[in-house]
Amino acid sequence: MSRLEQTRAALGAAGVDALWISHPANVRYISGFSSGSDGKALVTAGEAVLYTDARYTVQAAAESALPQFIARPPGTYEDAASRVKGLRVGFEAEHLTVAGLEALRRHWDAELVPTRGVMEGLRLIKSAEEVALIREAQAIADRVFAEVRPMIRAGVRELDVALELEMGLRRAGAEVGFDVIVAGGPRGAMPHGVASERVLEDGELVTVDFGARWRGYHSDMTRTVAVGTPSEEMRRVYRAVLEAEQAAVAAVRPGMKSGDLDAVARGILEEHGLGEAFAHSLGHGVGLDIHEGPGLRMGTDTPLEPGMVITVEPGAYLPGVGGVRIEDLVLVTDMGYEVLSLTPKESV
Numbered sequence: 001m002s003r004l005e006q007t008r009a010a011l012g013a014a015g016v017d018a019l020w021i022s023h024p025a026n027v028r029y030i031s032g033f034s035s036g037s038d039g040k041a042l043v044t045a046g047e048a049v050l051y052t053d054a055r056y057t058v059q060a061a062a063e064s065a066l067p068q069f070i071a072r073p074p075g076t077y078e079d080a081a082s083r084v085k086g087l088r089v090g091f092e093a094e095h096l097t098v099a100g101l102e103a104l105r106r107h108w109d110a111e112l113v114p115t116r117g118v119m120e121g122l123r124l125i126k127s128a129e130e131v132a133l134i135r136e137a138q139a140i141a142d143r144v145f146a147e148v149r150p151m152i153r154a155g156v157r158e159l160d161v162a163l164e165l166e167m168g169l170r171r172a173g174a175e176v177g178f179d180v181i182v183a184g185g186p187r188g189a190m191p192h193g194v195a196s197e198r199v200l201e202d203g204e205l206v207t208v209d210f211g212a213r214w215r216g217y218h219s220d221m222t223r224t225v226a227v228g229t230p231s232e233e234m235r236r237v238y239r240a241v242l243e244a245e246q247a248a249v250a251a252v253r254p255g256m257k258s259g260d261l262d263a264v265a266r267g268i269l270e271e272h273g274l275g276e277a278f279a280h281s282l283g284h285g286v287g288l289d290i291h292e293g294p295g296l297r298m299g300t301d302t303p304l305e306p307g308m309v310i311t312v313e314p315g316a317y318l319p320g321v322g323g324v325r326i327e328d329l330v331l332v333t334d335m336g337y338e339v340l341s342l343t344p345k346e347s348v
């Protein structure tokens with residue numbers, strides 16, 4: 001089935017006749033238009049239209065699989081009004097702003113119905129083409145990390161490490177997937193410690209979490225590396241997180257429940273007395289968004305399926321002391337899994 005056919009089937013399941021798509025990744029998924037943040041899409045039983053404005057006339061014609069209507073609001077809403085008259089129209093409750101909803105209410109003679117996760121559900125399982133793009137994004141990130149690794153040493157600012165990673169990604173033709181995290185020493189206790197002006201010191205661990213965006217698709221990987229010889233306490237934490245990460249990766253298989261995978265890593269960290277220090281979920285899906293389904297968190301029961309691309313990223317964060325996170329990007333396969341992030345994990 002094409003993406004459009006799948007979307008129409010999902011509309012039926014969601015109990016709506018049409019869907020107003022406003023989340024940029026979803027606009028891109030359904031249309032192929034790469035400036036999804038300046039576009040919207042409407043899918044009804046008989047029509048599907050990409051709405052964007054005249055800055056994108058040429059680009060949208062080149063990229064979009066859907067016919068385009070070029071306008072700015074209110075022209076956008078007025079055109080769509082004729083297509084949705086009398087229909088039950090779903091909108092993306094998790095993405096549409098209040099102002100956006102008010103505008104739809106003003107312009108449309110239609111029943112507006114909040115929906116959740118309609119397009120995200122379709123995006124859970126990646127096609128072979130999507131996997132190839134994610135694989136390429138990760139291959140770029142692996143190459144860039146190998147180039148930059150030698151400069152992660154005492155006397156260098158976190159910001160300069162991040163800058164080199166960003167330049168490497170850009171030089172390779174990729175975009176920077178998200179703000180690069182470089183968190184050394186006590187800053188490692190912040191899971192999202194984006195690179196600062198702090199200078200790396202001898203004897204500390206440094207957490208580096210970054211990703212490429214390649215033709216819209218993300219990679220995501222974290223490595224924690226040592227500068228000199230860290231304390232025995234932090235080496236123990238590193239080994240515990242590595243054990244949890246490797247066990248969770250090895251447990252990936254179709255049919256495994258997302259929450260059960262989280263429990264594999266969490267159980268090991270608890271045995272090491274680090275359960276409280278693991279301050280986030282085990283991982284998440286990766287694709288057009290850096291964080292997408294399935295969420296691998298306690299209590300969730302989404303079964304893993306072949307074609308899902310997930311992260312496995314346990315961490316332990318000790319305020320005032322430091323932290324460790326180790327993250328791989330993993331494809332769920334028919335037989336089990338394939339690790340897409342090939343950067344070696346160092347012994348500490």
Ligand SMILES: CSCC[C@H](N)C(=O)N[C@@H](C)C(=O)N[C@@H](C)C(=O)O
Binds near residue numbers: 178209220221
């Ligand atoms: C702002 S993008 C950060 C990407 C990073 N690799 C990452 O996913 N970090 C995790 C600790 C994270 O944010 N996990 C989320 C899904 C959570 O546990 O809520």
